[in-house]
Amino acid sequence: MRRELTRVALLAGGAVASGWIGWSGHVLLLPAAIAFPMLWSLAPTRPAAALVSAGYFLAASRGLPQGVATFYASDLWPGLLLWLAASASFVAVHTAFWSRAGTWRAARYLAAALLMAIPPFGITGWAQPITAAGVLFPGWGWLGLVAMTAGLMGLVSRLGPAVALALGGFWLWSAASWTDPKVPETWRGVDLAMGASLGREAGLQRQRDQIATVSGAASDGVRQVVLPESALGFWTPTVERLWVSTVRDSNATVIAGAAVVDAGGYDNVLVAIGRDGSKILYRERMPVPGSMWQPWRSWLGGGGGARAHFFANPVVEVGSTRIAPLICYEQLIVWPVLQSMLGGPDIIVAVGNGWWTAGTSIVAIQRASAVAWAKLFAKPLVLSFNT
The missing domain is CATH 3.60.110.10 (Carbon-nitrogen hydrolase)
Structure with missing residues (x-):
């Protein structure tokens, strides 16, 4: 029991780090968010998957309580409540689609990601790891989106470590040659x-x-x-x-x-x-x-x-x-x-x-x-x- 609790704590902590670093506002750190699917897939139970999902989303959206408090000129409580409410759909979808069996895990993650990308769930679908496609595959267009989707599905499969190494290589290559998008002269x-x-x-x-x-x-x-x-x-x-x-x-x-x-x-x-x-x-x-x-x-x-x-x-x-x-x-x-x-x-x-x-x-x-x-x-x- 203690070993499983330690494992869950480490997975949740990793999810918090993934959300915090990936969504820090530095574009080249966005690929840190792709650690979330792998951590989610490693959760030993459905409640653990919910904890991992919550840790990632709450860390990624951590600015919301302070922002809401400023917007409404109030204390932090309304912002904290909205923060928790906004996380509900993300956590619910990823908890529902989690599976202990690895056979359909990639397809189930894809279904969860798609649900969080389009309305109605997509209305609060912040912090999507697929956004990192622009860092890993700059200029690839729709092909890059397909490659990123395949990579995210691979991360939750038995090939996860190998896929992670491959994506890490794309990340390093992109960071070494990165240039910001051009602004037209006119x-x-x-x-x-x-x-x-x-x-x-x-x-x-x-x-x-x-x-x-x-x-x-x-x-x-x-x-x-x-x-x-x-x-x-x-x-x-x-x-x-x-x-x-x-x-x-x-x-x-x-x-x-x-x-x-x-x-x-x-x-x-x-x-x-x-x-x-x-x-x-x-x-x-x-x-x-x-x-x-x-x-x-x-x-x-x-x-x-x-x-x-x-x-x-x-x-x-x-x-x-x-x-x-x-x-x-x-x-x-x-x-x-x-x-x-x-x-x-x-x-x-x-x-x-x-x-x-x-x-x-x-x-x-x-x-x-x-x-x-x-x-x-x-x-x-x-x-x-x-x-």
Whole structure:
């Protein structure tokens, strides 16, 4: 009994280390997350598999309690409860699909991974080890995704040690030759440090400050300037007229985050503003569950909250350029980026408003995830965040 308890403790500790290191916000450390499937497969019992799964997920998402406390200006308890609730689907799925017998273990892990990659379970499907495909197989595209899937399945089989050595070799080779995704010469992503005021300060002066920021960025041949999520605040006719009248005389197109509000709720969007006017470029497919997306409001006959346009507009166009847009939370889950890649985009544009993540690694993890996907599919990447 003592030996089995020690074994379970070591497996759970390894899972915590895997989640903590892999999701530290450093892109080249993402492959540490692939230790989780092997540790899960080595669990001697189903409760042990649940403990291993919980250790990995809770370590990977460790910034959530502090982030929630900051967002709601409260103590840690709401964040801790949400942290535990968010882990429930990940732990439940991986516990249900665990098997003592090794014959079907690889297929069962694949089923668990697929469930956590697509809605409804994929809505909280953070910390997916398959994200590391961009580090291990940069530029391989869909073939790299297949290779990564096969590798993860191999890790839970009897060939696990050999597969781990092979993947470790790819990791070392990639780290030795790593370069970040390219940013197109005519594009510029602008990072801001406006804290919680971004998107909440609705005064004319704030809009003029943003316009000045764009004017400063639109130089040296830059033709597309990207601002973070919520940069424009509420997208009203007045704000639209101000921006269109200013940008009309420029050669640059501005792509910026905003909120479009009506009686039933709001859409978290990207707006494109150029010489020909403005348009809603993109409506977020998956807003943050709980704080933004609150479907129970409509179930109870109420309104409010952000809408989720689950499988809409995965690829949008600015001029002749096809864009894969990812707003904030969409960078942490699998299906939005893969859906966008099916559309054959020319570039990935990832924006966020991470003021509430101060003191955590959440924004760094978002950036690392976006970089990994861009490297896997060999796509240029434009990033723009507010902190």
